[in-house]
Amino acid sequence: MNSSNSNSNNGQSNSCKSSNFDNLNQDLGLHFLELARIGSSKTPVEMEEDEEEAPKELNTINSSGGFLVVAPDKLSVKYTSVSLHGHDVGVVQADKPAPMRRLLYYFEIYVKDAGAKGQIAIGFTNEGFKMRRQPGWEVNSCGYHGDDGLLYRGQGKGDAFGPTYTTGDTVGGGINYASQEFFFTKNGAIVGTVSKEKEMKGHLFPTIAVHSQNEEVHVNFGQKKFAFDVKEYEAQERLKQQMTIEKISLPPNISYGLVRSYLLHYGYEDTLNSFDLASKSTIPPICIAQENGFDEQDVVYALNQRKTIRQLIRNGEIDAAMNKLRDWYPQIVQDDKSAACFLLHCQKFIELIRVGALEEAVKHGRIELYKFFGSAEADDPFDDLVQKCVALLAYERPQESPVGYLLEESHRDVVADTVNAMILSTNPKMKDVHGCIQSYLERLLRQLTACCLERSANGGQGETFHLHRLLNSSREI
Amino acid sequence: MASSKKLISREEWEKRLNNVKIRKEDMNKLVMNFLVTEGNVEAAKKFRMESGTHHIDLATITDRMAVKKAAQCGNVKDAIEKINDLNPEILDTNPQLFFQLQQQRLIELIRNGKVEAALEFAQEELAPRAEENQSFLEELERTISLVAFEDTSNCPVGELLDISQRLKTASEVNAAVLTSQSNEKDPKLPSLLKMLIWAQNKLDKKAAYPCINDLSNARLEDPTF
Numbered sequence: 281m282n283s284s285n286s287n288s289n290n291g292q293s294n295s296c297k298s299s300n301f302d303n304l305n306q307d308l309g310l311h312f313l314e315l316a317r318i319g320s321s322k323t324p325v326e327m328e329e330d331e332e333e334a335p336k337e338l339n340t341i342n343s344s345g346g347f348l349v350v351a352p353d354k355l356s357v358k359y360t361s362v363s364l365h366g367h368d369v370g371v372v373q374a375d376k377p378a379p380m381r382r383l384l385y386y387f388e389i390y391v392k393d394a395g396a397k398g399q400i401a402i403g404f405t406n407e408g409f410k411m412r413r414q415p416g417w418e419v420n421s422c423g424y425h426g427d428d429g430l431l432y433r434g435q436g437k438g439d440a441f442g443p444t445y446t447t448g449d450t451v452g453g454g455i456n457y458a459s460q461e462f463f464f465t466k467n468g469a470i471v472g473t474v475s476k477e478k479e480m481k482g483h484l485f486p487t488i489a490v491h492s493q494n495e496e497v498h499v500n501f502g503q504k505k506f507a508f509d510v511k512e513y514e515a516q517e518r519l520k521q522q523m524t525i526e527k528i529s530l531p532p533n534i535s536y537g538l539v540r541s542y543l544l545h546y547g548y549e550d551t552l553n554s555f556d557l558a559s560k561s562t563i564p565p566i567c568i569a570q571e572n573g574f575d576e577q578d579v580v581y582a583l584n585q586r587k588t589i590r591q592l593i594r595n596g597e598i599d600a601a602m603n604k605l606r607d608w609y610p611q612i613v614q615d616d617k618s619a620a621c622f623l624l625h626c627q628k629f630i631e632l633i634r635v636g637a638l639e640e641a642v643k644h645g646r647i648e649l650y651k652f653f654g655s656a657e658a659d660d661p662f663d664d665l666v667q668k669c670v671a672l673l674a675y676e677r678p679q680e681s682p683v684g685y686l687l688e689e690s691h692r693d694v695v696a697d698t699v700n701a702m703i704l705s706t707n708p709k710m711k712d713v714h715g716c717i718q719s720y721l722e723r724l725l726r727q728l729t730a731c732c733l734e735r736s737a738n739g740g741q742g743e744t745f746h747l748h749r750l751l752n753s754s755r756e757i
Numbered sequence: 758m759a760s761s762k763k764l765i766s767r768e769e770w771e772k773r774l775n776n777v778k779i780r781k782e783d784m785n786k787l788v789m790n791f792l793v794t795e796g797n798v799e800a801a802k803k804f805r806m807e808s809g810t811h812h813i814d815l816a817t818i819t820d821r822m823a824v825k826k827a828a829q830c831g832n833v834k835d836a837i838e839k840i841n842d843l844n845p846e847i848l849d850t851n852p853q854l855f856f857q858l859q860q861q862r863l864i865e866l867i868r869n870g871k872v873e874a875a876l877e878f879a880q881e882e883l884a885p886r887a888e889e890n891q892s893f894l895e896e897l898e899r900t901i902s903l904v905a906f907e908d909t910s911n912c913p914v915g916e917l918l919d920i921s922q923r924l925k926t927a928s929e930v931n932a933a934v935l936t937s938q939s940n941e942k943d944p945k946l947p948s949l950l951k952m953l954i955w956a957q958n959k960l961d962k963k964a965a966y967p968c969i970n971d972l973s974n975a976r977l978e979d980p981t982f
Contacts, residue, residue, distance in 0.1 A: 315781075522948075524955070525948070525951050525952055525955045526948065526951065528951040528954050528955055530947060530950055530951060530954075530972070531972065531973065534947075534950060534972050534973060535791060535944065535946045535947050535950065537973055538946070538950075538972070538973070539788055539791050539792070539946070542784070542788055543788075543804075546808075548803075548804065548807045548808060549807075550803040550806070550807055551792075551800050551803040551804040551807050551808075553803075554797070554799040554800040554802075554803045555792070555797060555800040557799070558797045558799065558800055587807070590807075591807070594809065689809050690781070690782060693781055693782075693808075693809070694781075697781060719784075720972075720973070720974060720975040721784060721787075721788075721975075722779060722784060723774075723969070723975035723977075724949075724950065724953055724969065724972060724975050725777075725779055725784070725949070726774045726775075726777040726779060727774065727953060727957075727968075727969050727975070727977075728949065728952060728953040728956060729777045729779070730770065730773045730774050730777060731953070731956040731957055731959075731960050732956050733773070734765070734773075734960060734964065734966070735956065735959060735960055735963075738763070738963070738964075741959065741963070742959075745952070745956075747779060747780075747783045747784075747787070748780060748783050750945070751783050751786050751787065751790075751945070
């Protein structure tokens with residue numbers, strides 16, 4: 281724990297095979313070039329996910345046409361004929377299935393006229409549903425019926441569920457993905473919930489049905505305010521889930537350990553020293569012993585040097601940083617065409633533009649950057665970045681231009697992180713490339729994101745996880 | 758074993774992991790949030806310098822840490838004074854916390870063998886509050902019963918003398934001050950780690966995929982059926 285001041289290895293005595301190192305160099309460098317590209321988008325990165333579409337209106341194409349009429353605004357339906365049996369129900373689905381990547385989905389109907397027998401239903405059905413049957417009378421469907429207040433789940437006999445409903449009532453139906461339940465409401469109050477049976481997989485369409493003469497129902501997919509406070513319900517359900525999660529126990533001091541290894545990984549030496557000092561004087565003192573599985577030897581490597589070079593890059597002193605690298609880790613700056621060198625040269629260019637030394641910038645560009653132009657490959661990250669850097673020259677106020685992000689501190693940080701990873705890769709004990717690029721903390725965050733994505737994408741098991749959104753909203757997780 | 762579990766190969770999973778986009782700035786924010794809520798002022802300041810991550814006024818942390826330290830050391834009178842200096846409303850709006858602090862003070866008096874002072878304190882400060890509140894009354898009775906024992910290590914309420922009691926109080930004081938400074942009271946990182954464990958448990962039921970069992974080294978284990 282106290283070895284942060286010893287720099288026994290300065291890289292020059294390494295005996296890495298040069299070809300292995302070059303390959304590593306390549307992978308690492310390219311990874312960071314891609315990162316530099318992310319920095320260019322101002323929108324939160326999660327926008328790249330497909331936006332899920334939500335139902336907006338009724339589907340007139342597959343409804344049981346002969347028995348009902350859908351209004352031109354596609355938000356209300358009327359049963360026009362006289363019902364004779366159980367196979368002439370007027371059923372309409374929404375135009376889109378209920379979106380799954382969220383905590384819950386909800387919609388409402390308003391019974392304008394319960395007609396002759398009030399045989400109205402609200403529920404969910406799957407794509408291939410037989411459109412002449414009440415939702416709930418067939419498998420893979422469920423329906424809460426107004427005439428008897430029963431809940432039907434895939435068979436002709438319903439279960440006692442709630443009150444009946446009729447003209448003037450507002451009834452809602454929803455899917456709670458967190459608890460895997462359907463829930464229904466009447467006039468702003470919850471009627472009940474029922475488990476979403478295993479058969480009800482796949483996409484579920486909000487569905488309404490009318491079955492006796494003159495029944496008329498209006499539907500609301502969120503365009504108007506709901507009678508039921510679904511936001512409040514969602515908040516409560518989210519809270520329930522959070523409380524379940526909070527009860528999980530963690531290994532002792534795991535957070536301390538992960539933060540510590542993060543600081544070590546990126547070379548934040550001063551922070552680390554303060555951190556260690558404080559850990560010793562807390563009550564009780566926090567010990568992060570080797571037994572916890574932290575492979576310290578791997579990351580304490582060259583801590584002081586990494587910190588020094590990072591500070592130089594963060595201050596825009598690229599020449600000084602490169603000189604230090606030549607002294608300490610010549611193998612990193614040996615290949616002029618490597619991604620690390622490229623990023624450093626680009627950064628030097630950017631720094632010259634920042635101080636308005638345009639002539640010098642051009643000179644520098646002609647010497648060092650020209651070779652990266654005009655690559656044959658499509659979408660070449662080198663070509664992309666060099667073009668963006670040069671574009672800075674075209675603007676009187678480059679920081680306000682579309683490529684202005686290159687002038688931000690965050691871009692200096694990408695370069696610093698690249699060099700940091702390259703230095704870590706010179707450690708003979710470093711087993712894999714990943715160890716140089718990603719701290720343990722980052723790996724855990726990626727795993728969390730991937731798990732939530734898999735859960736939500738397959739069978740609507742909940743919300744996806746977005747670190748950026750979470751940190752920038754005031755809501756507690 | 759349910760055979761309907763979906764299998765996701767290591768290769769496929771690693772591809773997905775690499776596709777996740779995580780910004781360095783966000784990770785820095787998470788770390789800064791941890792340093793700040795844990796009250797590590799010096800480290801937070803250094804982190805701001807070394808990483809450029811911002812946080813609201815770091816000076817407020819020093820004040821909060823002084824309060825926490827006082828409570829941890831059992832200097833309750835001092836802690837109360839400091840809290841009131843910071844913001845008198847904190848204890849006004851938090852009768853439960855105030856009672857807990859007074860209770861701790863009583864415990865410290867008993868611990869130091871100052872039985873007469875303890876009883877006087879209990880009668881003057883705690884009893885009036887206990888009259889209005891059943892749970893306060895019960896706590897008061899529990900605490901006072903300590904004086905009846907010569908050997909407190911064996912008595913039923915001995916745990917009140919435990920250092921963990923002090924730490925609990927200190928931690929709640931810390932949270933109350935944090936909340937009043939309109940910060941969130943808990944660091945986000947532990948909740949994220951819990952979320953990871955929870956998400957993996959849930960996903961386990963539906964899929965076989967590489968999971969991380971040891972959070973401290975974030976190692977991916979191959980999927981097993």
